Amino acid sequence: MSGLSEDERLWLLDGDQSFWRGMWRMVARGYNRVPVVAGAVPRLGIPGVRFTDGPRGVVVGTSTCFPVAMCRGASWDPAMEEEIGRAIGAEARAQGANLFAGVCVNLLRHPAWGRAQETYGEDPVHLGVMGAALTRGVRQHVMACVKHYALNSIENARFTVDVTVDDEALHEVYLPHFKAVIDAGAEAVMSAYNSVNGHWAGQNHALLTAILRQEWGFAGFVMTDFLWGLRDPVGSLAAGQDLEMPFRQQRARHLPAALRSGQVAMADVERAGTRIVAAQLAHAATPRPPLAADVAACPQHRALARRAAARGMVLLRNEPIEGQAVLPLDKASVRSIAVVGRLAGKPNIGDKGSSAVRPPVTVSALAGIRSAFSTARVTHHDGADRPAAARAAREADAAVVIAGYTAWDEGENIAGLDAAAISAMAPPPLNHPLLARTWASLVAVAASRRLIPGGDRRSLRLHTRDENLIQLVADANPRTVVVVITGSAVVMETWRKHVPAILMAWYPGMEGGHAIADVLTGAAEPGGRMPMATPTDGGHLPFFDPRAPNITYHRW
Known part of the structure; x- marks a missing residue:
């Protein structure tokens, strides 16, 4: 720190672009x-944190969508997750990033959570275990950041909700996975938007200092979630928040005066800056071979995405018809297939928010089936045209229904933005x-009219039109085979016993259509097992209110 001026030390503590310039470029x-x-300081060769989002792949540039x-x-x-991490890390480094912020390990408390897919x-x-594996792979090329710390599992109210949790539930249920990722070497932690036990996560001393640093011994740096992740630019520094992202926002406006007045100690500024720079130096000190520019979305990574999609698909049902299980479909004997559903021909790879990857091409379920x-x-x-769909199904040797959700049904959402967060964010x-x-108010109105995509799911059942189809x-x-596209559990009680085969395909990535066809034909084994309990009725689950101003999390 001794080689940096006071302005440069403060420069380390937020994004480099001005708010308005950064917002204009983002739009x-x-x-x-x-x-x-x-925090780039070219004069001293400090590259700065060079961030790319995730976790489906590298959001920067054109990348493999896993x-x-x-x-x-x-x-x-x-x-396999570590292998995916290596691929993601390579694509991130090849496209100019040095930090991948896509190690998302928030615990799924309720399947209606809009970002369950992440x-x-x-x-x-x-x-x-899975987050640590991704981290080990990623760190072979770039730094890894785990998120969203902590207790972030409601999308619509994420900017306003206060989560109350006792120490037992916190340490036994909601934090162990974060520690596992940190123990695997993650250099950074992204704090959440929500409040925990009455204090915003981005300036929560108990989370950021007492637990993260003093109890776990974390030596890396903490960054805010983007734009609205900081409410107190001055007090957050002493609480353990190192870096405000993504632009020069509140800290750029308030820290210089706070430093002059004594509200902020230079020791706190230097401590945060040292953490940020030390992580960069440690990363840069590890020699790494150069990467080809065309590693992003290369054939090897696309093949991995295809294999991973099939490996995660769950065959929920496969009953016999005339003495033989419906799946796999025999390519030699099946002469005609009816593919039915509004999602069949769409490149449906998940949420359109911060996790959205831009692959060069996406294989739809329909394209994959036609190719196979x-x-x-x-x-x-x-x-x-329901009569036409029924007629096509009746005349075919087999029928495949592609049903489920899109980014309009579930995913990241800004509908819950409150005036206090907006006022804090903007200059x-x-x-x-x-x-x-x-x-x-405008955001709330747009959300109520479903003009904003994503958010927490309104129902655990499929759309009525899909169930009827x-x-x-x-x-x-x-x-008939039903292929379900989703980010979480689906209640299927009204129809699951009426079809012989059900395949949970999730949002299967850019090669998802080929992977679905691989499973349907038996070229690949559907290797997945459900990573959450699937209820027969939503009433069997813990209480969930997507607009809750406060909620208590227990051990279940």
Whole structure:
């Protein structure tokens, strides 16, 4: 720190771009198309944190879109997850990043959570093993960041909810997986938006200092979640928050004056800066061979994505028809297939928020089936014309219904933004209370009219039109397979006993269509097992209120 000026020391503690310039580029180019840089000091050769998001792959540039983490969690295969981590790390480094912030291990408390697809399941041991495996792989190329610390498992209320939890539940259920990832070497931790026991996670001394550093011995750095992850730019520094992301926001406005007035000690500034720079230096000190520019979405990584998708698919049901199980479908004897459903031909790879990867191409279920059954007659009906769909199913040797969700049904969502968070985030004049309240009201109205995608799921059942279509096709063809596209558990009681075969395919990534066809034909074994309990009725689950201002988390 002695070689840095006071301005440079403060520069280390937030993103490098100004708020308005950064926001304009994000709107014009899209989120995280290039690495988000924080704390670069070229004069001293400090590269800065160069951030890419995840966890489906590298959000920067054009990258391999792997199956969502929930699909990979269903594989229960840490060796494969470490292999995926190596691929992700290589693609991140090749595209200019030095930190991958896609090790998401938030525990799935309820399957309606909108971002369930980004984590591995509901068990802390399972989460820790899989997250640690991803971390080991990623760190062969870039630094790893685990998120969202902690107790972040409601999407709609994530900016406002206060989670109350006792020490027993906190340490036995909601934190062990974070520690497992840190023990695997993660250099960074991203704090959550929500409040824990009355204190915002981004400035929560108990979480960031007492547990993370004093109890666990974490020596890396902590960063905020983006834009709205910090409420107190001054007090957060002493609490253990090192880096405000992604732009020069509150700290750039408030820390210089706070330092002059004595509200902030230079020792706190230097401590945070040292953590951030030390992690970069330690990473840079490890020699790594150069990477080819075309490693991103290369054939080897696409093949891994295809294998991982099939490995995580769960065959929930496979009953015999005329003495033989419906799956696998014999390519030699199946002459015609009816593929039914509005999602069949869509590149449906999951959430459109911060985890959205931009692959060069995506193979839909329909395209994968047509490729696998190249000599058969494959017809497609989206289900809008119900008699036509039933007729196609009746005339085919087998019928495949593709049903489930899209990014409009579940995923990241900003509908819960409150005026206080907006006011804290933005510089003048946008931080004026009246403007902040107006913005929050407009967001709330848009969300109520379903103009904003994502959020927590409104139901654990499929859409009524999908359930009706499944019944229709099953009545028309006894050899009906239902492929479910989802990020979490689905209640299937109204239709599951009416179809002989059900395949849980999750959001299977850019090669998902080929992987689905691999499983349908028997070219690949559906190796997955459910990483969460699936209820027969939503009433069997813990209480869940997506708009809760406060909630208590217990051990179950």
